Amino acid sequence: xxxxxxxxxxxxxxxxxxxxxxxxxxxxxxxxxxxxxxxxxxxxxxxxxxxxxxxxxxxxxxxxxxxxxxxxxxxxxxxxxxxxxxxxxxxxxxxxxxxxxxxxxxxxxxxxxxxxxxxxxxxxxxxxxxxxxxxxxxxxxxxxxxxxxxxxxxxxxxxxxxxxxxxxxxxxxxxxxxxxxxxxxxxxxxxxxxxxxxxxxxxxxxxxxxxxxxxxxxxxxxxxxxxxxxxxxxxxxxxxxxxxxxxxxxxxxxxxxxxxxxxxxxxxxxxxxxxxxxxxxxxxxxxxxxxxxxxxxxxxxxxxxxxxxxxxxxxxxxxxxxxxxxxxxxxxxxxxxxxxxxxxxxxxxxxxxxxxxxxxxxxxxxxxxxxxxxxxxxxxxxxxxxxxxxxxxxxxxxxxxxxxxxxxxxxxxxxxxxxxxxxxxxxxxxxxxxxxxxxxxxxxxxxxxxxxxxxxxxxxxxxxxxxxxxxxxxxxxxxxxxxxxxxxxxxxxxxxxxxxxxxxxxxxxxxxxxxxxxxxxxxxxxxxxxxxxxxxxxxxxxxxxxxxxxxxxxxxxxxxxxxxxxx
Amino acid sequence: xxxxxxxxxxxxxxxxxxxxxxxxxxxxxxxxxxxxxxxxxxxxxxxxxxxxxxxxxxxxxxxxxxxxxxxxxxxxxxxxxxxxxxxxxxxxxxxxxxxxxxxxxxxxxxxxxxxxxxxxxxxxxxxxxxxxxxxxxxxxxxxxxxxxxxxxxxxxxxxxxxxxxxxxxxxxxxxxxxxxxxxxxxxxxx
Numbered sequence: 154x155x156x157x158x159x160x161x162x163x164x165x166x167x168x169x170x171x172x173x174x175x176x177x178x179x180x181x182x183x184x185x186x187x188x189x190x191x192x193x194x195x196x197x198x199x200x201x202x203x204x205x206x207x208x209x210x211x212x213x214x215x216x217x218x219x220x221x222x223x224x225x226x227x228x229x230x231x232x233x234x235x236x237x238x239x240x241x242x243x244x245x246x247x248x249x250x251x252x253x254x255x256x257x258x259x260x261x262x263x264x265x266x267x268x269x270x271x272x273x274x275x276x277x278x279x280x281x282x283x284x285x286x287x288x289x290x291x292x293x294x295x296x297x298x299x300x301x302x303x304x305x306x307x308x309x310x311x312x313x314x315x316x317x318x319x320x321x322x323x324x325x326x327x328x329x330x331x332x333x334x335x336x337x338x339x340x341x342x343x344x345x346x347x348x349x350x351x352x353x354x355x356x357x358x359x360x361x362x363x364x365x366x367x368x369x370x371x372x373x374x375x376x377x378x379x380x381x382x383x384x385x386x387x388x389x390x391x392x393x394x395x396x397x398x399x400x401x402x403x404x405x406x407x408x409x410x411x412x413x414x415x416x417x418x419x420x421x422x423x424x425x426x427x428x429x430x431x432x433x434x435x436x437x438x439x440x441x442x443x444x445x446x447x448x449x450x451x452x453x454x455x456x457x458x459x460x461x462x463x464x465x466x467x468x469x470x471x472x473x474x475x476x477x478x479x480x481x482x483x484x485x486x487x488x489x490x491x492x493x494x495x496x497x498x499x500x501x502x503x504x505x506x507x508x509x510x511x512x513x514x515x516x517x518x519x520x521x522x523x524x525x526x527x528x529x530x531x532x533x534x535x536x537x538x539x540x541x542x543x544x545x546x547x548x549x550x551x552x553x554x555x556x557x558x559x560x561x562x563x564x565x566x567x568x569x570x571x572x573x574x575x576x577x578x579x580x581x582x583x584x585x586x587x588x589x590x591x592x593x594x595x596x597x598x599x600x601x602x603x604x605x606x607x608x609x610x611x612x613x614x615x616x617x618x619x620x621x622x623x624x625x626x627x628x629x630x631x632x633x634x635x636x637x638x639x640x641x642x643x644x645x646x647x648x649x650x651x652x653x654x655x656x657x658x659x660x661x662x663x664x665x666x667x668x669x670x671x672x673x674x675x676x677x678x679x680x681x682x683x684x685x686x687x688x689x690x691x692x693x694x695x696x697x698x699x700x701x702x703x704x705x706x707x708x709x710x711x712x713x714x715x716x717x718x719x720x
Numbered sequence: 721x722x723x724x725x726x727x728x729x730x731x732x733x734x735x736x737x738x739x740x741x742x743x744x745x746x747x748x749x750x751x752x753x754x755x756x757x758x759x760x761x762x763x764x765x766x767x768x769x770x771x772x773x774x775x776x777x778x779x780x781x782x783x784x785x786x787x788x789x790x791x792x793x794x795x796x797x798x799x800x801x802x803x804x805x806x807x808x809x810x811x812x813x814x815x816x817x818x819x820x821x822x823x824x825x826x827x828x829x830x831x832x833x834x835x836x837x838x839x840x841x842x843x844x845x846x847x848x849x850x851x852x853x854x855x856x857x858x859x860x861x862x863x864x865x866x867x868x869x870x871x872x873x874x875x876x877x878x879x880x881x882x883x884x885x886x887x888x889x890x891x892x893x894x895x896x897x898x899x900x901x902x903x904x905x906x907x908x909x910x
Contacts, residue, residue: 159888197738205730224724228732277798286744287736294739295732323731330739342747349774352751352758357797360769362777363900364784370772370796372760377747394799397843399774400760405890461836462806465815469831470839474851474891478811478840479801482788482849485891507801507843612805634803719807 155459157487164409164491168416175417176424176436182332183305183325183429194331201327209327212318215666218306219659221322222299226266226655229295233262233288237280246281247356248371253279260643265289267654268296268531270382270389270502270629271620271646273638277371277392282354289389290378294338297385297418298329300533303658304422305329307540308429310665311561317670334385337417342380344410349403352376375400383414386531388502388629396492396505397481408484408505412492419499419529422536430561434684439539442689446528446696451494454515458490462512464719476515479507490515497522500531502629509607509616509632513719516632517712520619523626525700526580531627534654537661542699543683544573544664546692550681559680563668576660580625581703583649587621588614588707594641605642607634611718615711620646625653763897765904771897772796776848779896782825783865784903785850785858787896788837789818792845802841815839826861833857849893852881866907876902 181188202209213221236243237258241251253261257273264271265288274280280289302325309320346352351372358370375391379401382389392398402408423443427436461472475486484492489506496503497519508519522528527538544560548570551558558565592614595602606613616632623630624646631637637646674680682688751758762769771777778794779786787794791802804811818839823829838854855877863870880899884890 156884156888157891160890163889201731201734201738205727205734207727207731221724221728225728225732228725228728232732275798275800286740290744291736291740295735323727327731327735330735335739335743339743339746343750346747346751346754346758349755349761351760352748352754353760354748355759358760358769360771363765363770363897363904364777364779364781366778368771368777368794368796370760370775371798374744374748376751376758377744392799392844394801394844397801398799399776399844399846399848403774406885409889464806464812465836465840468812468816470815470819470836471832471834472836473853474835474837476806477837477842478804478806479843480837480840481843481847482837482851482891482893483847505843507803509803509805510801512806607803608805608808610807612807615805632803632805633801634805715805715807 155487157459157485158455160405160409160488161455161491164412167413168420171413171417172420173424175421177428179333179421179425180428182328183308183425188332190332190336198327198331202323207323209321209324211321213321214317215306215310215319215662218319218322219662222303222658223655226299229292230262230266233266233292234258236284236288237261240281240284243281243283245283245354247354250279250281256640256643257638260647262288263647263650264629265292265387265389266296267627267650268300268385268387268500268534269624269627269650269654270387271624271631271650272389272629273643275393276390282373285378285391286374290381293378293381293385293387293389294330294334297334297381297387297532298326300531300658301329301333301422302326302533303662304533304536306662307537307665308426310669311430313562313673315670315673317666319666319669333418334381337384337414338380341384341410341414342376345379345407346376348407349400350376350379350407351400372400379411380414382503383411383501384418386415386419386499386501388496390503394507396503397507402505405483405488408488408492411503412488412495415492415495415499415501415503416529418532419535422532423529426536432684438684438686438689441686442693443528443539445693446525447494447498450498450518450522451491454490454494454518455487457512457515458486467719476510476512479510481505493519494522496630497628498525498528498530500526500535500626500628502623504630507633508619508630509634513712513716516615516619517708519630520622520708520712521700521704523622523628524581524584524704525696526626527696534627534657538657540661540665541573541576541657542692542696544569545577546688546695547681547683549695550688550691554681556679556681559674560668560683562673562676563671564674565668569664569667572660572664576657577699579656580653583625583653584618584621585703585707587624587645587649588618591617591621591645604636604639607636611711611715615715618707618711621649624649627654763901765901770901773895773898774848776846777897779900782861784900785855785862785896786838787850788847789839789841790845790847791841794846796846799844799846801843801845826857829857848895848897850896852877852892852894855894855899862903866903868906872906876906
């Protein structure tokens with residue numbers, strides 16, 4: 154066993170040690186119980202609500218909550234697109250960066266609005282510092298809080314009672330910002346700052362290198378943004394190469410901190426659910442399913458990356474550090490593989506290694522993480538995806554044993570199943586039809602679209618498949634060889650992004666809202682228990698079946714074919 | 721939806737005050753206490769900035785240790801990796817060309833001794849490090865070019881080897897810029 158594995162074990166243990174207490178804290182915040190930060194933020198929140206004309210204690214139905222959510226999202230969209238298209242004359246632009254083109258601004262605004270952070274631009278050269286903090290960083294906070302608020306509405310709906318009053322979106326939203334995202338980001342930013350990440354408003358620095366070349370170096374207010382980028386499962390980097398950049402992720406220790414942050418809130422949300430409903434066993438069942446999935450993706454990826462690229466081995470090249478194309482020496486291949494799987498299962502999408510240069514199977518495992526998109530998943534949004542699979546699992550196990558399907562004392566009926574089916578199927582539909590159309594366009598006119606693909610053959614297909622997968626999973630990582638800053642890619646992925654963000658938010662909230670209104674049936678000996686290992690297993694099998702059946706043919710054409718080519 | 725628009729706009733305004741203005745301001749304020757006031761840690765040689773200790777720079781001259789290949793030739797104003805897939809035939813011939821160049825400058829080094837990070841492009845194009853093995857391989861060339869004893873170079877490499885934190889968190893690595901500055905120092909002393 155290589156010693157690098159110990160670093161991975163350490164990160165997993167630290168995530169657990171932090172996520173369990175943080176989950177409890179999050180539950181307290183959403184239950185409105187007293188917490189440590191009340192003193193700092195209570196009066197500030199009251200002030201914000203008073204001057205915004207919001208009554209934070211007004212309980213809203215699920216429809217009203219969704220309306221509030223969507224309205225504020227539209228406001229952010231227009232704000233973002235305005236700043237991006239006018240950054241040239243706006244302040245904090247020392248390097249005179251021009252305004253964005255309309256299609257790129259559309260894609261960027263959408264991409265950050267939906268918490269995806271697909272970046273068809275490079276941060277150093279395409280964004281002013283004003284855009285970085287007022288658009289990118291701002292959206293990284295508020296969109297994460299949006300996902301968390303939606304999850305909080307669903308938590309609320311799962312309690313044992315019959316009601317149509319499911320809390321107040323604005324309260325959940327603002328508290329997610331002030332009580333959870335802001336304090337965790339603040340601490341993380343300070344750690345990064347003292348580890349070598351810059352935080353300055355000065356522009357590019359010119360200097361002469363030791364061997365006499367003239368060089369330029371980009372800097373900026375990076376530390377503040379990188380913290381929330383990881384905490385809120387956003388993933389959009391300050392610099393073009395994201396957390397592979399020596400300023401964005403300077404040491405092995407910052408790499409550990411950032412990787413722990415990637416997993417922290419998604420894991421905490423699972424424990425928060427248990428505390429919120431006082432059903433800790435249910436939390437552990439969900440945690441067990443998600444962790445099993447995580448490990449099944451992680452272990453082969455670690456093995457592949459640490460073993461190196463078979464095509465280079467065939468040339469007789471010695472690969473003591475593993476597959477080092479697109480990797481940094483300070484992280485090594487194990488920590489890079491761990492990050493790859495962490496970032497794709499959680500819909501984070503930041504990278505510390507170039508996914509395009511992963512070995513074919515690791516690239517496939519990264520795609521699978523996003524295709525499944527519910528092993529932890531994004532903050533809030535990941536739990537909502539898993540909720541859909543729970544509903545499906547309840548229904549299918551109900552059919553198998555011949556009982557009326559029930560979940561937490563509520564009958565699951567036709568309407569809920571219909572919504573769940575649509576949400577479960579929209580994901581493969583968007584990915585596969587997007588890839589199919591793009592492949593067709595490329596195939597009929599390879600000369601006109603030659604700039605799209607950086608690699609020939611199976612790998613070229615993988616680049617397109619990865620892009621739509623990342624967009625539909627609201628992940629934001631990429632096989633960056635894809636020449637994606639063209640109207641086709643900006644607009645088509647933009648549409649995929651919108652549909653794949655809002656439908657999976659609306660669906661679970663609607664199901665939860667409908668269930669909450671139904672009569673509560675106390676559990677009896679005949680009730681199907683959802684907090685057992687056997688129910689966990691059924692959920693796991695359903696998740697795997699949906700992913701395998703939908704995606705296996707596409708994976709066979711891309712990464713699997715490439716794997717067998719170079720074996 | 722109408723009743724939500726005004727509250728949404730106002731709440732957005734207050735959120736910006738807190739999350740953008742106050743938060744960024746606070747972190748920037750704390751940065752004033754960090755190394756070089758949060759502008760990135762520089763390395764000064766002869767009173768001038770020679771580089772940043774975290775950011776790699778290009779070394780391709782024979783009297784310096786070489787760093788890793790870079791897809792953006794170490795452009796620190798536009799980072800980038802190669803984004804080349806593992807099976808790409810052009811890529812494989814590029815790696816072979818790098819091996820040939822390395823062997824041309826290091827007579828007698830056989831293929832199975834060259835660690836892959838010396839012939840593969842880093843993720844950022846700005847990787848400041850190489851492994852100790854990659855440095856030891858270059859010692860003979862540098863000793864010859866600088867008229868130094870090979871043992872002195874070997875010792876310098878071992879002094880500059882950074883071990884994993886607490887012995888198990890991280891990789892064994894060498895900061896190429898710092899090692900090359902130390903090389904220049906030795907020549908100056910003689």
